[in-house]
Amino acid sequence: MADFFHTLVTQRADLLAALGQHLLLSVVSLLIAIVIAIPLAIWVIPKPRTANIFLQITGVLQTIPSLALLGMLIPLVGIGSVPAVISLVVYALLPIFQNTYTGLTEIDPSLEEAATAFGMTRWEKLRKVELPLAFPMILSGVRTALVMIIGTATLAALIGAGGLGTFILLGINRNNNTMTLIGALASALLAIVLSFALRGVKWIRLKPFLITVAVVILGGGAFGVYKLVQPQPVEITIAGKLGSEPEILINMYRDLIEADNDNVKVTLKPNFGQTSFLFSALKAKQITLYPEFTGTILEGLVKTPQTRATSATGIYHQAKTAVQQQDKLTYLAPLKYNNTYALVVQRSFAKKYNLHNISDLAKISDQINAGFDLEFLDRSDGYKGIQQRYGLDFKTQSMSADLRYEALHQGKVNVTDGYSTDSQIRQYDLVVLKDDRHLFPTYQGAPLMRTATAKAHPEIVRSLNKLSGKISAADMQEMNYQVNVKRVSAAKVAHNYLVTHHLLGGEH
Structure with a gap:
């Protein structure tokens, strides 16, 4: 109580x-x-x-x-x-x-x-x-x-x-x-x-x-x-997907923009919904920008290039070019960390069966009861890709992305999908299996916005680009941990990071 x-x-x-x-x-x-x-x-x-x-x-x-x-x-x-x-x-x-x-x-x-x-x-x-x-x-x-x-x-x-x-x-x-x-x-x-x-x-x-x-x-x-x-004031509306990480990022975007531009009013819409919702809202001019990942753009938002890049830089440039040509959207410079997909198991389970790599699951495929997010089940870089590249086929069930870690922790499933910066990996002391056959592409986050907006407001682009190459995977996992486990507000966590890394003054 x-x-x-x-x-x-x-x-x-x-x-x-x-x-x-x-x-x-x-x-x-x-x-x-x-x-x-x-x-x-x-x-x-x-x-x-x-x-x-x-x-x-x-x-x-x-x-x-x-x-x-x-x-x-x-x-x-x-x-x-x-x-x-x-x-x-x-x-x-x-x-x-x-x-x-x-x-x-x-x-x-x-x-x-x-x-x-x-x-x-x-x-x-x-x-x-x-x-x-x-x-x-x-x-x-x-x-x-x-x-x-x-x-x-x-x-x-x-x-x-x-x-x-x-x-x-x-x-x-x-x-x-x-x-x-x-x-x-x-x-x-x-x-x-x-x-x-x-x-x-x-x-x-x-x-x-x-x-x-x-x-x-x-x-x-x-x-x-x-x-x-009535004449409406110019506003920048920044939306984020469900979860602590997008909320942290959009708060950083707001702090940087407002610190550099006194005449810009920023409105945040955290937990706006799934990827398709935000992408549709951006194209329909209902929001100004939102943080998106390179792999997500290539896998689900644009026509897949015939020849896929393998390096992080190559994947980013392919995503940037494709989304510009297809939807007239501008993809700004990415962050440092790679928030890629991961297969996650309990440490005791990994130790019992000597699991280190995803390919190690082949020897116990008949004992696997996996709980996957519905989107992961249907993606070519998700379970479908695991079936093709690793030759694995085991029992799966779909569940809400928000509940899969809890199900793993309670032993209701023994394998689940996640992201490499998820705070639950630290919270529950879980093991991430190495993607030894390189299925999962690089997922670097960056602001995605309409090209017309980027051209009309270069000062906003300059503010957002201050995050280019910043934030390590360890940094983001720690920030997610602060929000999800320590229950510190995403706004405070975001502001503290910017101040600590000298991207922003200490005032708030």
Whole structure:
């Protein structure tokens, strides 16, 4: 409990920001779903066949896994809040539409006849009789949709939309159960509070409620238009993938840029998501730059060159040239360390079977139970490459990259993939098997940005290039250890490195 309250106090600013993002995503999505579903349900009342078609469509949409839906939306609308809101609206449509339609069609026919006898028009019947009678049922559908939205919105963190999912992902990534618990509890409490708030709506009149909803929607739209027409300050948005290492690097980028350029405002988006998300966001101008690795560019982001370079310098120049020609992106000078893939085992396991190299696994392939990240399983420089170059074929299972070290530590798997600078290698005293057949290419990190931005802001390029050739593998592993195990903030770790290595003054 002491750790829980300590984390709650130290992370309160980040928690409040994430809570605000989560609340905004949820409320906006709910209002859009209400505006779509309720009028649609009213329109199909006289058309039972059409109503049944819409019920089937909204039901099918709800069966689409949320991650799959987000993945399908990314190529169409990019990443960030827009695909998150669209997916949340999709999941909210069914309960609102279904309850509205059911509430309006199950009204006592005698009341409908009485309204007609009084000479009411279709609109008057709807406004004065049908909607007030169906209101409790409609509100029940809205509450169901709200709870569903708040729970699903935690996945928005995977595509850079923020929210409480950021805490959950960070907790899993850093093996920090307290952060995961805080994110989950905050999400659950938000759902409970808002659900009770909506429950109280049934005690107010329908007309004021509808007017309030309309005012909120129109006010939000007007504010959005105002923000669009207002001149926006020039900003540099730096994003990072999930994990401590990208967060450390982007904090270094920010410190260097802001120290050299008083007129530049830098916004950080840590834990923005997977490689494909950031690459898409960069090309769509949703972010300005992010740290990427040479091997990742050649293996997954550009067409693979027919003749592959083998030296670190050659691999960097191939990656730089390919990403420039294909996507008009500029790849700045790389860091020193090589954060390549690695196969990792427990020290006791390595000692028992005399394991030093990856090829040594051949003699115990029938005893191997490997847990690999899904991306590693599917990469030519991952398990597929191991099968081809080493002739190995053993039992594997896919698991989250954040959980694989914990599974290895607990003995649930005996081999896993990792990166050479992972802090868990030191934390759990693990052994990295030597890549004796040179499968894994060099992975040196460097800032990747749009060429237009690099040309327009050469001063930013100069600031970032101060890291060229800096940071050893030992340095990065130690910094990851400080963040993941010692729980020092990534910003502080990054700043301390820059000051210690005379890349920055001591002020902060």
